[in-house]
Amino acid sequence: MSLKWAASCFVALLIFIVLKAYVFEIVKINGKDMLCTYHMNDIFLIKKWNNHYNTNDIVYFKFPKTDSGVPEKYCLQRLIGLPGDSIEIKNKEVYINNFRIRDTSTLQFNFFVKSGYSLDSNYKERRNLYQGGKISEEFDYSFSLSKLWADSLKFDSIIKKTEIKLEQKGAFDETVFPYSTHYNWNRDQFGKLYLPKKNDTLHLDSINVNLYSKLITFYEKNKLRIKGDSIFINNDLSKKYVVKQDYYFTMGDNRDNANDSRIWGFIPANCIKGKMVMVLKRNLK
16 A cells, blocks of 8 residues: 555656646746736746747746856746837837737836825825835835826825836937947837847848847857957858847836846747746735
């Protein structure tokens, strides 16, 4: 009887290991990228096998780090762009192949909030104002809010003004991909950026190579050297490059506080581990 029980336990353990390695994984929200669509410590079921990805899927992927000394990190974000798509962000609104996608009501942005006097802890708790705080002694605050949430504050007599924080077109942000003054992009004004698909031929020049240098070198393991207007790949003078895998673009729903593709660019297909298929547990706090 004990041998049968041990054998059953071994088989069950083996099945669990195989399922976790290749088919499903259970993950927990542990970052702010997807607040307030989801909450800290929400638990998801991730399907890792035989996936077909669509725009708006929540995907689970390995953070595309470039420093081998940094520990591996996994993220959950919304899939915005598929291989072959062109992405553009204008005044915080996302366009895919020139069509604006409709924002969900749960997207959050940073808002400036002007109050008549100091917002105490009771007010902030009652209005769920947890992400952000005071930015001046003149009763100026900044909070991460949905647009509906920000509009609702205007009905409070204590609130004088709410205004979304918006970066202007052409305002270069050195922390935003591709980190080049040839592309004066920021989080709110970004692109157009084409997402390469496997077997695409990229025609390269001394400017657009800034978009694809990380793809060529880090993701696809080639040696890249630029000398004046000449581009050398694996020591060969090159004006084009054939892409070896698909690339995607993700964004967090907590738009102004997410570390996403606006910061590090493309996500290669081999970094995506699966997509969310079910919420197993919601934490409403």
